[in-house]
Amino acid sequence: MSSDHDHDHDHAPIQEAPEIDEFEVLETAVRELSIEHGLFSAEDHRRFSEWAQSIGPTGGSRLVAKAWVDSEFKQRLLADGTTASEEIGIDWHDPTGTGTPSDYTYFYVLENTPEVHNTIVCTLCSCYPRPVLGMSPEWYRTPHYRRRMVRWPREVLAEFGLHLPPEVEVRVHDSNQKSRFMVMPMRPEGTDGWSEDQLAAIVTRDTMIGVALPQVSWTASAAPSEPTSSA
Amino acid sequence: MSANRYEVLDAAIDQGDSEPVSGLPQLDRPPSPWETSMQATCDCLSWRGALDALERRQAEDELGETLYAESPVHARSTLVAAHLLMDRGVITPDELQAKMAEVRARLEKA
Numbered sequence: 001m002s003s004d005h006d007h008d009h010d011h012a013p014i015q016e017a018p019e020i021d022e023f024e025v026l027e028t029a030v031r032e033l034s035i036e037h038g039l040f041s042a043e044d045h046r047r048f049s050e051w052a053q054s055i056g057p058t059g060g061s062r063l064v065a066k067a068w069v070d071s072e073f074k075q076r077l078l079a080d081g082t083t084a085s086e087e088i089g090i091d092w093h094d095p096t097g098t099g100t101p102s103d104y105t106y107f108y109v110l111e112n113t114p115e116v117h118n119t120i121v122c123t124l125c126s127c128y129p130r131p132v133l134g135m136s137p138e139w140y141r142t143p144h145y146r147r148r149m150v151r152w153p154r155e156v157l158a159e160f161g162l163h164l165p166p167e168v169e170v171r172v173h174d175s176n177q178k179s180r181f182m183v184m185p186m187r188p189e190g191t192d193g194w195s196e197d198q199l200a201a202i203v204t205r206d207t208m209i210g211v212a213l214p215q216v217s218w219t220a221s222a223a224p225s226e227p228t229s230s231a
Numbered sequence: 232m233s234a235n236r237y238e239v240l241d242a243a244i245d246q247g248d249s250e251p252v253s254g255l256p257q258l259d260r261p262p263s264p265w266e267t268s269m270q271a272t273c274d275c276l277s278w279r280g281a282l283d284a285l286e287r288r289q290a291e292d293e294l295g296e297t298l299y300a301e302s303p304v305h306a307r308s309t310l311v312a313a314h315l316l317m318d319r320g321v322i323t324p325d326e327l328q329a330k331m332a333e334v335r336a337r338l339e340k341a
Contacts, residue, residue: 020338022246023306024265028338029330030313031272033322039282040275048271048278105285124304126262141262178288 052135057205057220059090060132060182063109064208065199068187074111081107081182090131107132108173111184112210116169119157119210120181121149127175129182133205140209150174160211183210190216232290233318236298239328240310244302262305269309282315290315 035042063081066088067074077084082092085107092107107129110118122128123146128136139145149156153170157163164170173181185207191199201219206212217224277284291311299310316322 020335021263021265022243023303023309024263025331025334025338026240026243026247026306026313027265027269027272027309028334029327030309030316030322031268032334033326033330034272034276034281034316037321039321040272040279044275044279045268045271048274049268052267052271052274105288 061200061203129180
């Protein structure tokens with residue numbers, strides 16, 4: 001790999017060390033001492049950092065799709081999300097599985113109905129059900145979302161393009177260190193006979209945060225070939 | 232978990248990048264890379280059995296309302312993990328202080 005860096009930039013190279021945050025110093029010291037004492041390895045740390053950045057919402061999509069086709073599973077999932085997750089291989093308690101110990105907590109699945117629409121937020125920081133949804137989207141961590149969703153949920157949902165009828169109650173669930181939530185959207189019409197995999201494809205991240213509804217022609221990775229509704 | 236004050240942590244709080252404490256953390260700041268790294272450190276400590284994540288979270292709740300009530304929320308995982316590791320004698324205040332000096336010198340080197 002070349003170390004040449006002779007192309008133009010419209011900014012000056014960094015010449016001086018940035019201002020140092022003492023908490024960054026503390027974090028680095030704790031991590032390096034932990035490694036020196038054999039509490040974990042640098043490789044462990046790299047792996048967990050990579051894991052946190054690479055997991056996606058696949059687990060959540062599978063949970064919802066399975067619940068849509070298996071009413072008994074749905075009841076188990078709604079009664080105890082933490083335990084029911086194990087049925088698709090997500091163990092919130094086992095750090096060697098797809099769970100992560102920092103998410104060792106209670107997981108609740110919130111069912112949308114014709115009368116109630118759920119959505120999740122974390123007003124304190126950015127708590128999020130990582131084992132089933134991956135890393136939170138950037139907007140989830142913004143003050144715009146966190147501050148306003150609990151006060152004016154319909155307004156914020158409308159900004160996402162989700163306009164709910166006034167008769168639908170909107171419930172906002174505030175996550176915290178001990179409780180994580182995920183929304184189970186309603187199965188859309190036009191999906192009769194679909195396989196779990198087909199269904200999982202339309203259960204996108206945003207539908208499980210509660211800022212969108214599943215659409216039969218939209219998946220997380222593919223838009224319809226032409227518009228299906230007016231703008 | 233002890234209610235000990237550790238001078239090395241008090242010094243970090245005094246010099247740390249703190250925001251005024253007004254009940255809620257500063258809402259418009261993006262997490263720093265070191266905070267993401269600390270998350271992985273907490274994951275590793277729990278995974279290897281050195282410091283259970285739920286135990287640390289409960290300590291964060293408790294110490295966050297007492298000893299570290301004036302410290303920024305985003306720094307509490309770091310403070311509390313260090314606090315608990317010192318409580319257990321896994322690391323000593325002196326070696327933490329020495330390591331912090333070493334890290335600081337490294338970061339200050341332009």
